[in-house]
Amino acid sequence: xxxxxxxxxTFNPGTVNEKQALRDISLRLEPGDFITVIGGNGAGKxxxxxxxxxxxxxxxxTITVDNEDVTHLPEYKRANFLGRVFQDPMxxxxxxxxxxxxxxxxxxxxxxxxxxxxxxxEERTLYHDKLAKLGLxxxxxxxxxxGLLSGGQRQALTLLMATLQRPKLxxxxxxxxxxxxxxxxxxxxHTNEIIGGEHLTALMVTHNMHHAIQxxxxxxxxxxxxxxxxxxxxxxxGLKVEDLLERFQTAQGKELDNDRMLxx
Amino acid sequence: xxxxxxxxxxxxxxxxxxxxxxxxxxxxxTFRVLDFPDLTVDGSFATGAAVSAMLVxxxxxxxxxxxxxxxxxxxxxxxxxxxxxxxMKIPGILAGILTMTALYSINxxxxxxxxxxxxxxxxxxxxxxxxxxxxxxxxxxQILLGVIVAAIIIAFLxxxxxxELGCSIRATGSNPYMVRSLGVNTDTTTIIALVLSNGxxxxxxxxxxxxxxxxxVDIGIGTIVIGLASxxxxxxxxxxxxxxxxxxxxxxxxxxIYRAIISLVLFLGLxxxxxxxxxxxxxxxxxxFPTLKKGIQQRRGYHQAVNTAExxxxx
Numbered sequence: 283x284x285x286x287x288x289x290x291x292t293f294n295p296g297t298v299n300e301k302q303a304l305r306d307i308s309l310r311l312e313p314g315d316f317i318t319v320i321g322g323n324g325a326g327k328x329x330x331x332x333x334x335x336x337x338x339x340x341x342x343x344t345i346t347v348d349n350e351d352v353t354h355l356p357e358y359k360r361a362n363f364l365g366r367v368f369q370d371p372m373x374x375x376x377x378x379x380x381x382x383x384x385x386x387x388x389x390x391x392x393x394x395x396x397x398x399x400x401x402x403x404e405e406r407t408l409y410h411d412k413l414a415k416l417g418l419x420x421x422x423x424x425x426x427x428x429g430l431l432s433g434g435q436r437q438a439l440t441l442l443m444a445t446l447q448r449p450k451l452x453x454x455x456x457x458x459x460x461x462x463x464x465x466x467x468x469x470x471x472h473t474n475e476i477i478g479g480e481h482l483t484a485l486m487v488t489h490n491m492h493h494a495i496q497x498x499x500x501x502x503x504x505x506x507x508x509x510x511x512x513x514x515x516x517x518x519x520g521l522k523v524e525d526l527l528e529r530f531q532t533a534q535g536k537e538l539d540n541d542r543m544l545x546x
Numbered sequence: 547x548x549x550x551x552x553x554x555x556x557x558x559x560x561x562x563x564x565x566x567x568x569x570x571x572x573x574x575x576t577f578r579v580l581d582f583p584d585l586t587v588d589g590s591f592a593t594g595a596a597v598s599a600m601l602v603x604x605x606x607x608x609x610x611x612x613x614x615x616x617x618x619x620x621x622x623x624x625x626x627x628x629x630x631x632x633x634m635k636i637p638g639i640l641a642g643i644l645t646m647t648a649l650y651s652i653n654x655x656x657x658x659x660x661x662x663x664x665x666x667x668x669x670x671x672x673x674x675x676x677x678x679x680x681x682x683x684x685x686x687x688q689i690l691l692g693v694i695v696a697a698i699i700i701a702f703l704x705x706x707x708x709x710e711l712g713c714s715i716r717a718t719g720s721n722p723y724m725v726r727s728l729g730v731n732t733d734t735t736t737i738i739a740l741v742l743s744n745g746x747x748x749x750x751x752x753x754x755x756x757x758x759x760x761x762x763v764d765i766g767i768g769t770i771v772i773g774l775a776s777x778x779x780x781x782x783x784x785x786x787x788x789x790x791x792x793x794x795x796x797x798x799x800x801x802x803i804y805r806a807i808i809s810l811v812l813f814l815g816l817x818x819x820x821x822x823x824x825x826x827x828x829x830x831x832x833x834x835f836p837t838l839k840k841g842i843q844q845r846r847g848y849h850q851a852v853n854t855a856e857x858x859x860x861x
Contacts, residue, residue: 335727361729374727376720379713387717390710391729397706400713443728 283483284311284334284451289343290507291329303329305507307343311451311485316477318494319487320526321504327487328369330504331455334485336360347450362392365444365482367437367457374440377429381420381439384428385409388443412442416472434465438472445476452477452484459489470497491523501526505534552813559809561685563802564692565753566772570780570801571699571794572746573773579707580739581719582631585642585770587747589649590623592766594748596656599663599761602670609671613752620748621741623649628737654763662762663755670756688757695753699746700794706742707790715739747773771825776801778832 291304304326311317321327333340336357344353352360368374375384386401386409406424413421416438420431428436437457444452454473458466474497477484488494494501500514501521510533513521569591576584594616601612623645630641657663675687682690706712717725718735726732747769755761780800784793807828808821816824 356731358726358729358731361727364727366727368723368727373721373723376717376724378720379717383713383717387713387725387728387730393729395710395714395730397709397711400708400710 283313283348284485285309285346286334287344287346289333289345290341291326291333291338292341295341302507304333307507307509309502309509309512311483313483314481315500316482316484316498317486317500317502318498319485319502319504320489320491320494321510324506325504326507327504328455329507331366331453331485331487334360334451335364335366335453363450365391365447365449365452367440367444367452367454369456369459371433371436371440371460374443375428375431375436378427380425380427381413381431382406382409382424384439385412385443385446388446391447412446416442432465434461434469437461437465437469441469441472441476445480445482448480448482450483452482454484454486456487456489458493473497491526495521495523495526503530503533505530510534555809555813556806557685559805560802561688561692561757563805564689564696564798565757566750566805567692567696567776567798567801568699568753569747569750569769570773570776570797571696571703572743572750573770574777574780574794574797575703575739575743575746577774577777579716579719580736580743582638582736582739583642583770584624584627584740584743585639586623586627586645586649586740586744587642587773588766588769589646589653590620590744590748590766591751591754591769592653592761592763593623593649593656594620594751595755595761595765596653596663596763597748598752599665599755600656600658602756603663603665603668604658606669609669609674609756612756613671613749616752617745617749620751621745623748624740624742624744625737627744628740631740632733632736650763653766657761657763662760665756665759665761670759671753672757684757691753691757695749696798700791700798703794704791711735711738768822768825771822771829772804775825775829775832776804778829779803782832 286307286309289304289307290302293299293301293303301324303324307326307330319327319330332338334345336352336355336359340353344351346352347363366374376387379387382401382405386405389405409424410421413424418435418438420435420439428439431439441457457473458469461469470493473486476482484498486498495518499518500512501518502512503510503526511529569587573584573587576582597619598609598612598616601607601615602609607615626648627641627645630636630644631638634641636644654661671691672684672687675691676682676684679687679690707716714725714730715735715738717728718730718732718739722732725735751766751769755765777797777800780793780796780798780803783799783803784796787793787796804825808824811821811824812818
């Protein structure tokens with residue numbers, strides 16, 4: 283369904299800050315894949331997601347979704363088939379607007395914005411039911427400003443918004459990294475339930491190796507702008523953190539020394 | 547006698563304030579809804595005045611049609627700034643300054659290379675009203691006109707910002723990243739907001755020129771500062787109310803209070819040329835207020851913590 287072929291990206295080319303964020307990445311996602319992406323800081327995980335989302339253009343290579351070339355499509359047009367949740371809880375919601383208005387914006391993803399009223403009665407009922415399923419009591423606070431919610435509540439809301447219109451692909455960019463461990467677990471649970479329940483195709487970047495192993499049917503490890511390994515199926519199910527570390531060592535010829543990843 | 551003079555001055559302030567409130571509503575759209583400090587308004591206010599005065603004074607056009615033309619001219623000004631910032635990626639403040647500067651030359655061209663267009667004896671909007679309603683005073687005819695126009699615009703804005711398009715403009719001001727990720731072209735929403743805002747500013751300029759009886763090339767100087775002051779005063783009046791409709795109405799009240807303050811100071815004998823200084827000081831204080839409040843709260847919290855620690859230590 284999503285296919286990247288020979289995609290590369292260099293930031294600040296020709297300067298002292300030149301950084302080859304992605305080097306010749308090729309990747310193919312099958313419908314229903316739930317892929318977790320791990321790797322240290324600067325491995326290129328977020329760059330990968332941002333290129334798919336069209337935040338900045340590729341330097342080379344092509345991106346296709348369901349055989350349609352989207353390489354040069356602007357970010358707002360790619361939103362038609364993408365659902366996204368960001369690392370920063372502030373990013374995915376408009377704090378100055380209330381919960382139902384945020385949901386109504388998300389409900390219209392992929393549709394033209396007209397001069398029809400921004401939110402209808404039937405929608406409110408739908409949002410109420412969907413919010414109730416999150417179990418955070420947000421269904422009783424639909425006219426509250428999102429700015430009043432906690433980081434975890436905002437991420438849960440963003441997740442709901444990203445999947446309100448079924449996306450062809452869900453992009454999760456370390457969406458639990460800014461949350462405390464307990465809230466992170468809850469949000470991950472919701473993520474897993476929504477992806478499983480609606481049979482979504484998803485790409486989830488994480489720093490946490492346990493999460494990467496626990497969730498999804500396929501795992502990709504990235505380092506220095508390249509895919510080190512890609513494990514799926516039965517092999518993925520039996521995977522342990524030690525296996526990942528060992529794999530990294532064989533592939534890279536050195537030990538993994540990323541504190542943030544190990545400490546998790 | 548003094549009291550009568552004072553009341554007369556306040557009456558004038560209300561009339562002026564309502565007409566300028568249309569400009570304030572325009573500034574509110576960019577400054578608060580879109581979160582974009584748009585300096586185009588100094589130019590577009592004068593453009594509206596120039597277009598309206600030229601059409602009424604030199605071409606004898608229907609004064610209401612002339613106002614419609616002023617509105618359209620302002621929308622074009624807003625589009626230019628929007629294009630500069632959204633499509634050419636020029637920083638917002640600079641884009642506004644560029645359009646404003648360019649408009650100075652354009653406005654003189656609109657005015658037939660003259661610095662002033664007098665409207666003595668021309669058929670202006672307030673004269674039309676005074677003909678229609680027998681015995682109404684010039685000031686009351688201005689107030690009536692201002693109230694009707696402001697009410698129509700408030701109703702329009704209330705509807706517009708509730709639509710899908712209006713919501714996406716509000717969201718652009720709140721969080722552009724989110725809006726793009728939900729499939730909205732933020733370039734388009736930015737341009738639409740600027741077009742709408744400057745249209746209202748120019749409409750306000752057009753009405754002002756007609757009721758004042760002239761348009762001058764420097765008529766728009768300081769418009770942005772007056773607009774910001776009015777928005778801020780309006781928000782103080784609004785207090786904790788959060789509804790959009792009360793918010794819009796408070797913009798009108800803010801404009802009137804601003805004019806009243808100015809009239810009061812003039813009445814007390816300060817030269818009118820000091821008004822810009824006074825306005826700038828009002829805004830600086832108003833914008834400093836949140837920081838000040840935070841500082842005081844922090845200090846209070848610190849002292850409380852120290853006190854608690856001391857009390858605990860003694861026990």
